[in-house]
Amino acid sequence: MTSPAVTDDTIAIQVRDLSFRWYKGDTVLDACSLEVPKGEFWMLLGTNGSGKSTLLRLLAGLLQPQSGYIKPLPKFGFVFQNPDHQLVMPTVGADVAFGLAEENLTSVQIRQRVQEALDAVNLLPLIRRPIYALSGGQKQRVAIAGAIARHCEVLLFDEPTALLDPDSQLELVSQVQRLVKDRGLTALWVTHRLDELEYCDGAFLLAGGKVVDRGDPQRLRQRLMGG
Ligand SMILES: Nc1ncnc2c1ncn2[C@@H]1O[C@H](COP(=O)(O)OP(=O)(O)O)[C@@H](O)[C@H]1O
Ligand SMILES: [Mg+2]
Incomplete structure (x- = not known):
């Protein structure tokens, strides 16, 4: 287990080496780390069951990890x-x-x-x-x-567009993009809809309990579309 050496005020959301397993269940997160800079809109992608909702619940304090560091959210x-x-x-x-x-x-x-x-x-x-x-x-x-x-100051979204039609979907995601910019908020948005990636500042790909890729949303989109 590690913790950050210094507190970094430019980071709004941070987990380090986070591990979580359900009681008698499989390991969901295995030394998972991610950081979202203050004032940015990031997305979290991963296949069904990869642990996206679990990670959000850990961030929100609704679940306790077995080990690792979670920076307290504002x-x-x-x-x-x-x-x-x-x-x-x-x-x-x-x-x-x-x-x-x-x-x-x-x-x-x-x-x-x-x-x-x-x-x-x-x-x-x-x-x-x-x-x-x-x-x-x-x-x-x-x-x-x-x-x-x-x-x-922080907004966490767990597949907020999954039940929406395509018009409402893009209206919602573009509105969140604008709110984050105009108000200096920070948002982490779980989705499996790749067309939403064009609205965010960066994205994470969760697989095997870890963030296996992160950064430019367009590059991740290409990777996930098999391009
Ligand atoms: N309440 C629970 N008890 C036991 N296992 C759970 C529970 N909720 C989710 N899981 C398991 O944890 C893993 C991660 O689930 P989840 O975080 O919901 O994935 P995702 O949101 O990426 O689809 C899955 O294998 C799922 O079956
Ligand atoms: Mg989920």
Whole structure:
């Protein structure tokens, strides 16, 4: 097990030599290391079962590794594949406000945060819309607005476009690209859709429990397309 010699403030997400296995299960991560620079949008690719979701859950502190180092994340938001599993309130505005319940804000501040966050994802006109009347892509944008309202610095996405049609898919990924740039956020986005690679700053390929390739998304795209 190693840990970084110095704290590097330019790195928002960092794991070093991370190892994880399920109880009585196979090893999922085996001395896995990766770093995402602050203010960048990186993607994580790998075949089904390669450990992408496990890695995100470790980062989020939902699982504990057997060994290795995880740099504590700043305030973060987690967006899952199925938005129906994370939107809990009946309307758009109420759902974004719900995440602020523990922030000790006045009702005026809550309203401002909710409006600003919904504006950032172009959903302000739908603030009173019932959640059930949204498209899948709009639901994902409500989940992102929840993280923006809480002033999260890091966004973790676990295949957020898997249930979306191609138009909503590209709308979501390009919106996240813009949010990351405009707000100086850092995002790690798990996907298996290679056409999304053109929106990110860099990508990791996870295989055999390790990051086996990293860097330029176009090069990874070529590699994975067999080019
Ligand atoms: N709750 C669990 N208990 C035991 N094994 C699990 C559990 N969740 C996932 N796994 C196993 O861990 C491995 C990695 O899974 P996962 O991280 O979900 O992969 P990916 O997201 O890349 O498809 C797989 O072999 C999977 O079967
Ligand atoms: Mg997964």
